[in-house]
Amino acid sequence: MIEFYSAATPNGQKVAIALEEMGLAYNLHAMDLMANEQKQPDFLAINPNGRIPAIVDKDNDDFAVFESGAILLYLAEKTGQFLPQDPKARSQAVQWLMFQMGGVGPMMGQANVFYRYFPEKIPAAIERYQKESRRLLEVVDHQLQKHAYLAGDSYTVADMATWPWARIHEWSGVDVSGLDALKAWLEKLAERPACQTALVTPAPGEATDEERAKQVRSMVTR
Ligand SMILES: N[C@@H](CCC(=O)N[C@@H](CS)C(=O)NCC(=O)O)C(=O)O
CATH class of the missing domain: 3.40.30.10 (Glutaredoxin)
Known part of the structure; x- marks a missing residue:
């Protein structure tokens, strides 16, 4: 257990x-x-x-x-x-996992902080994190134009790490227009029962996005 x-x-x-x-x-x-x-x-x-x-x-x-x-x-x-045995294929999955951990997650996280939660609106910070998030999602899109999944032909932990962040691009204020391979992959993963269950594990609660933003606002400044 x-x-x-x-x-x-x-x-x-x-x-x-x-x-x-x-x-x-x-x-x-x-x-x-x-x-x-x-x-x-x-x-x-x-x-x-x-x-x-x-x-x-x-x-x-x-x-x-x-x-x-x-x-x-x-x-x-x-x-x-969900992690290939072959050393090269395994390394590719780890590379895309690290790319999420060091890039997509932190940048979109900071985009959320400055766009949604931070009490002062600092345009330079908002723009910096949204632009960098867009750039990173373009890298993802480029990879997905050539491959079904981030690390190649098979679904791996790299996809599991990236999907929950990439799917909230709108909340982060990151424009994904033109990133069609990314959008198709977002939809494909959204059909997986595991991804659907994960979005309610734990349940997000009854609060609206705005109410939740208000709560988080107090957390990012404490
Ligand atoms: N790099 C960490 C980030 C974890 C993280 O930022 N967790 C947030 C929620 S997404 C959290 O616990 N925030 C509460 C706090 O900062 O006190 C990971 O990937 O596990």
């Missing part, structure tokens, strides 16, 4: 997709980020960075893993799924 600490955010959804796709049994702990549950000592013992997602593998001496990319690799290696 995997203890899975998460919230209704793209970084949490990546891991929910992987758990669902891999058919792993898990016990969901829906963390209340607004109440700062992620900064309490019992959770910091699992993830010293005080952020979701994190997992504890009860079947592996209660081994704890934090950082969504590291969790995806751990689960792929545990199950032998």
Whole structure:
């Protein structure tokens, strides 16, 4: 059994997709980020960075893993799924996973902060993060013009990591016009039951986008 600490955010959804796709049994702990549950000592013992997602593998001496990319690799290696065995193909999947972890996630995350949440509107910061996010999604689109999935012909943890972020481009204020291969891939993955389940694991709650933005606004400035 995997203890899975998460919230209704793209970084949490990546891991929910992987758990669902891999058919792993898990016990969901829906963390209340607004109440700062992620900064309490019992959770910091699992993830010293005080952020979701994190997992504890009860079947592996209660081994704890934090950082969504590291969790995806751990689960792929545990199950032998969604990460090719061939060294070159495996490296390609890891490259696209790192590209998400170091690029798409942080840039779109900052686009959200400055476009949606930050109390002052700083046009230069908004433009910087939206432009960089658009550039990164163009790189994704270019790859998907040539391949069915990010790392080539097969669906891997790199797709699982990138989809929850890329799908919220509108919320980030990132224009994806002309990125047709990206759009087709977004739709293709949206049909997967695991991706659908991940979007409600945990359920996002009843709050409207604006109400949620208001709550997050207080979090990004505390
Ligand atoms: N690089 C980390 C990022 C994790 C992260 O930023 N988590 C956010 C939610 S998406 C969080 O827990 N925020 C609460 C906080 O910062 O206190 C990962 O990929 O796991």
